[in-house]
Amino acid sequence: MSDTPVIHIVDDDRAAREGLGFLLSSLGLTIACHASAADLLAALGDQAVGCILADVRMPTMTGLELLDELGRRDCPLPVIMITGHGDVPMAVRAMRAGAMDFFEKPVNGMALVERINEALRLSNERAQSLNERAQLTRQIExxxxxxxxxxxxxxxxxxxxxxxxxxxxxxxxxxxxxxxxxxxxxxxxxxxxxxxxxxxxxxxx
CATH class of the missing domain: 1.10.10.10 (Winged helix-like DNA-binding domain superfamily/Winged helix DNA-binding domain)
Incomplete structure (x- = not known):
C-alpha cells in the first residue's frame, strides 16, 4: 500500500487532463492521468492516500457512475468533480452523492490546488483512521x-x-x-x- 499522495486526473479530453497534470506536477504534486473511469479503476489498487479529479461527462462511465462505483468499493480517496457550464446540475448531484466539491471549466488553478490540499489532508486522516482500525482488529483477533x-x-x-x-x-x-x-x-x-x-x-x- 502506497503512502505517497497521488492526484488522479480522469478526463477523456487529452488536452484537458495533460494541462491539469502539468499544472499540478509543476507544484511538486504526484499525479496520474487516466483517459477513462475504467482506466482509473484498473490503476487504483490499494492506493491509500490522494484524491481524484474526475470530469463529469465521459463516455462509457460518467463521473457520477464512477462516484457510485468508488462508493461500492469503499474507496477512501476524496473526489472533486470537473464540469462544463451545462453540467452544473449533474455536479451538484455528484456532491450529494459524496463528491467533495466541483469546479467549472476553465478551472481556476489556484482555487483547485487549495481544495486539493484540503482533500489530501482529509485523505491522510482517513488513512490514519483505517490503519488504526486495522491494527485494533488484529489485536482483538x-x-x-x-x-x-x-x-x-x-x-x-x-x-x-x-x-x-x-x-x-x-x-x-x-x-x-x-x-x-x-x-x-x-x-x-x-x-x-x-x-x-x-x-x-x-x-x-
Missing amino acids: SLTAREAEVARAVLAGRQNKQIAHDLGISLKTVENHRHNVMDKMQASSAADLVRRLVAAGWQAD
Missing part, C-alpha cells in the same frame, strides 16, 4: 476466547471479583487474562482499553 470474555466484562464495567464469579474461574486467572488483554491491546489503563474496544466497534452489554 489475537485474543483467546476467554481473554475476549474478560475484555467484554471490563468494557461493561465489571470488577475482577465479579468477572471471576460470572465466569466461574479464580480471581488470579482473571487477573492473568486481564494482563494478557492489556498487553495484546497495548492499553496503558482500563480506561485506555475501553477506548480501544469502543473504537474497534465493541459495545458494552
